Amino acid sequence: MAATTSLTIDDFERLPSEQVENCELVDGELVPMSSCTLKHNSIRDRFIMRVGPYVFERHLGTIVAEQEYDFGGNVHGPDISFFGSAKLPLADPDKRVQRFVPDLAIEIVSANDTVTALWRKKERYRACGTSEVWIVLPESREVSIYAEGGDRILRGTAELSTDLIAGFKISVDELFQGL
Structure with missing residues (x-):
């Protein structure tokens, strides 16, 4: 039986897009991610x-969907991420995986997500320097926020x-409106 070789981020980036589409790199292994539903995408x-x-009008930074980042040698693409203007010089528009972590990572729970996997991902994000992690739970229509100032659940x-995007507010109800 042949030994498996752990992939690096550089290996991950060299793989054909169709091979890594809907995959993350976790501990050197490709991990398939579930496809997104209309509710998730909405x-x-x-x-x-x-x-x-x-964010754009105030030159606060960049907000983007499914951008992949280097979280301690692992590749994750949060559903939504924000990084402030101080990190703009670090961004490489030609790289698939950005070699820094976002300031805010937002994950929207999908049907196939497990609590354990989400918890590990949230812990990895925070350990690697992401200031805040939001986990959006469509079924219970609530958002769990994990930050240095304390964790909380909003509904x-x-x-x-968030102080990361000073002055911006949206109600939880508005986020789920019509769903």
């Missing part, structure tokens, strides 16, 4: 359409906001 796009212009009319 939540992601609604948030980006609301916050994107706010209903509670407003999502």
Whole structure:
């Protein structure tokens, strides 16, 4: 039986797109990710359409969907991520995997996600320097926020906001409106 070789981020980037599409690199192995549903995509796009212009007009940084980053030798592409203007010089527009971590990572829970996998991902994000991680739970219509100032769960009319994007607010209800 042949020994398997752990992949590096450079190996990951050299693989054909069709081989790594919907995959992350975790501990040297390709891990398939579940496909996104209309509900998942609607939540992601609604948030980006609301916050994107706010970030752009104020030159606060970049907000992007499914950008892959180097989290301690692992490759993850949060559903939504934000990095402030201080990190713009680190961004390489020609690289698939950015060699820094975002300031804010948002994951929208999909049907095939496990609590253990989400918890590990959240812990990895934070350990590698991501300031805040938001986990959006469509079925219970709530958002769990993990940050240095304390963890919290928001629902209903509670407003999502972060000092990373000063002044921006959106209610949890608005995020899930019509779904």
